[in-house]
Amino acid sequence: xxxxxxxxxxxxxxxxxxxxxxxxxxLSERDKSKLLVxxxxxxxxxxxxxxxxxxxxxxxxxxxxTRVINARLRFKNQSGKNIEIFTLEPAEQxxxxxxxxxxxxxxxxxxxxxxKAWKGGKLESQIxxxxxxxxxxxxxxxxxxxxxxxxxxxxxxxxxxxxxxxxFGDVPLPPYMKRDSETNDKQTYQTVYAExxxxxxxxxxxxxxxxxVFEGLRRNNIKTDFVTLHVGAGTFKPVKSETITAHEMHxxxxxxxxxxxxxxxxxxxxxxIIAVGTTSMRTIESLYWFGVQLLQGRHSxxxxxxxxxxxxxxxxEDVSTALKAVLEYINSASxxxxxxxxxxxxxxxxxxxxxxxxxxxxxxxxxTLLLLIAAFIGGDWKRVYEYALNxxxxxxxxxxSSILLK
Numbered sequence: 186x187x188x189x190x191x192x193x194x195x196x197x198x199x200x201x202x203x204x205x206x207x208x209x210x211x212l213s214e215r216d217k218s219k220l221l222v223x224x225x226x227x228x229x230x231x232x233x234x235x236x237x238x239x240x241x242x243x244x245x246x247x248x249x250x251t252r253v254i255n256a257r258l259r260f261k262n263q264s265g266k267n268i269e270i271f272t273l274e275p276a277e278q279x280x281x282x283x284x285x286x287x288x289x290x291x292x293x294x295x296x297x298x299x300x301k302a303w304k305g306g307k308l309e310s311q312i313x314x315x316x317x318x319x320x321x322x323x324x325x326x327x328x329x330x331x332x333x334x335x336x337x338x339x340x341x342x343x344x345x346x347x348x349x350x351x352x353f354g355d356v357p358l359p360p361y362m363k364r365d366s367e368t369n370d371k372q373t374y375q376t377v378y379a380e381x382x383x384x385x386x387x388x389x390x391x392x393x394x395x396x397x398v399f400e401g402l403r404r405n406n407i408k409t410d411f412v413t414l415h416v417g418a419g420t421f422k423p424v425k426s427e428t429i430t431a432h433e434m435h436x437x438x439x440x441x442x443x444x445x446x447x448x449x450x451x452x453x454x455x456x457x458i459i460a461v462g463t464t465s466m467r468t469i470e471s472l473y474w475f476g477v478q479l480l481q482g483r484h485s486x487x488x489x490x491x492x493x494x495x496x497x498x499x500x501x502e503d504v505s506t507a508l509k510a511v512l513e514y515i516n517s518a519s520x521x522x523x524x525x526x527x528x529x530x531x532x533x534x535x536x537x538x539x540x541x542x543x544x545x546x547x548x549x550x551x552x553t554l555l556l557l558i559a560a561f562i563g564g565d566w567k568r569v570y571e572y573a574l575n576x577x578x579x580x581x582x583x584x585x586s587s588i589l590l591k
Contacts, residue, residue, distance in 0.1 A: 190497040193429040193532055198559055199550040200570050207361055208583035211373045216395045219578050221587035226565060228572050233393045233586050236544075237401030240588075243408070244457040244542075245448060249388040249464045250411040252379035254285075254347065255354025257366070258337075260308035260323060268308060269298035270323055271357065272350065273385060273418055274438075276334045280524060281383045281415055281438050285350075289342035292326065295335045296418065310353060319344070321353050347382055357385045357418075359582050361549070374582075383415035383438065389582045390462030390545045408456075410448045413440040414468040414527075424551050434493040434530045434553065439468045442522045443515050446472065449539065450508050459542035459588075463554050466540055470496075471527040473538045476507025479514055489525025496535060504538045531557045542590045547573055547580040562589050 212218055216234040231239065240246070258270040275284035276292040284291060297303065308323045319339060326334040339349050356366035356374050366374075376391035402409065419435025426432050449469070452458055460466035471491040478484040478495075480502045515523055530553055543561055547570065548554035559566045569587065572578075578585045 190430065190494070190532070190534065193534075193556070195424045195427060195429065195551050198555050200567070200574070202550055202574075202580060206574065206578075206580045208579040208581060208585075209362055209364060211392065211583040214395075215373075215377075215393050216398050218393050219585040220393075221569065221573055221578065221585070222590075223562065223565070223569055223587060224590040228569060230576065234395075234398060234401070236398060236588065237405045237407060240402070240405070240407050240459065240542075241457055242406045243452075243455075244459055245408045245410060245452040246402070246459050246461055246544075247445075247449075247465045247469060248376075248378060248391055248394075248409060248411045248461045249414050249416075249468065250376070250378055250380040251384040251388060251413050251415050251464075252382045253357065253375055253384045253387050254382050255350045255371075256357040256385040257355040258310070258321070258323070258350075258353055259355065260310050262302050262304070262308065264302070266302040267299060268303050270335060270337075271296040271298070271385070271418065272337075272354075273332060276329075282381070285347040285382055286345045288345055290336060290338035291346050292334055292336050294329060294332050296331070297325075297333050297335070300333075312352060314352070317341075319349075319352065321349060359386065361581055362583070378411070380411075381413045381415075381440070383413075385418050386416040386420050387582060388414075388416055388462045388464045390465075390586065392583070393586050394461075408448070408452070410445045411442075412445060412465060412468045414438070414464045416464055420554070422553075423549065424553060424556075429530070429532055429556065432530075432553070434528045436526050436528045437464075437467075438524070438526055439471065440522050440524050441468065441472055443512065443520075446508055446512050446515070446523075450505060450512075453505055453508070453539065457541045458539055459544060459590075460540050461544045463543070463545055463548075463557050466543060466557070467527060467529055467531060469539055470531065470537070471525070471529050472511060472523070473504060473507050474499075474529065475523070475525065476510045477502045479510040480507060489523060491525065491527040491529050493528040493530050495529060496531075501536070501538075531560050533560045533563070535560045537561065542588060544586060544588050546582065546584050546586055547578060549581065558589070562591070
């Protein structure tokens with residue numbers, strides 16, 4: 186059998202979000218945010234630092250350990266007008282880690298703010314460091330969809346592109362935060378366990394975790410494991426079409442260690458598995474669908490790609506068998522982790538294969554993230570969001586949290 190894609194009208198997945206409900210700054214203590222607990226249809230409220238007591242012992246939590254890069258680059262043209270370049274992903278089919286370690290020059294897919302002020306030619310920016318002056322130049326190559334391919338080059342050329350972004354870039358706060366980034370955002374818009382550079386948006390469900398919360402999880406024998414999905418700017422892209430079938434999902438890179446897949450198999454059908462964030466959930470569901478591709482002989486070549494409509498166009502397989510197929514693929518290729526790209530979209534009607542719970546913030550109206558929530562808990566998403574709106578919960582990236590238990 187397969188998940189058939191229902192006729193989903195986006196207007197059915199909206200709600201009124203007053204501007205004052207959108208958190209513009211984080212709380213001074215990450216784990217003091219509110220936690221909405223949804224379990225078996227019941228809604229209650231706690232503080233996030235009480236999370237370890239909410240989760241059953243032996244549960245496996247899956248986190249996304251991506252690290253946000255300073256993706257906003259600011260330049261001025263010859264007239265002194267501001268031009269912003271928002272770096273999205275490598276323009277070529279290069280693995281993100283490799284591209285970030287490139288020295289001297291890169292071609293990058295970017296969004297350009299105040300494009301009309303860029304009449305061609307190079308833009309330059311310069312900073313002075315303890316080791317000397319560094320110059321960064323940007324040159325517009327070509328338009329590609331809603332984005333542009335930009336050549337970014339720097340002198341001296343010894344530094345990697347990751348180091349250049351760290352020096353020249355600003356924290357890429359979401360567009361609904363109506364302010365410029367500040368020094369504190371470099372820490373607060375990053376999870377405490379962030380490791381692998383590459384995201385242009387934080388996996389915000391993880392922002393509430395502190396070492397104290399992790400200590401509580403360990404005391405309660407709650408297990409943790411990690412994946413990496415580099416969050417793209419498309420996560421903020423609203424669905425503008427009337428139905429979901431006309432919406433084009435963005436592509437994101439993911440990495441999953443062999444150890445994590447083994448951990449999933451060990452806990453499958455034995456303990457609860459809970460995703461920390463929609464990014465972790467989409468990554469693991471993509472892993473399952475890659476296993477389906479392998480079992481059905483639909484994978485060829487070296488590229489691992491999960492298309493937007495993969496779950497709705499293909500028959501399903503046993504979950505354990507699919508994960509074992511991925512492990513066999515990794516072992517036969519003599520690699521330690523699976524690298525791939527996913528465009529997967531999870532909407533109402535989707536049959537979740539692995540997770541019985543989700544820890545997540547509150548998402549924008551008419552967004553693919555809200556559709557995922559509706560897919561997970563059905564029509565109760567309206568009750569959850571109504572409760573949050575009526576009980577002074579803070580919304581979106583720097584907002585409060587929820588745990589949704591099926």
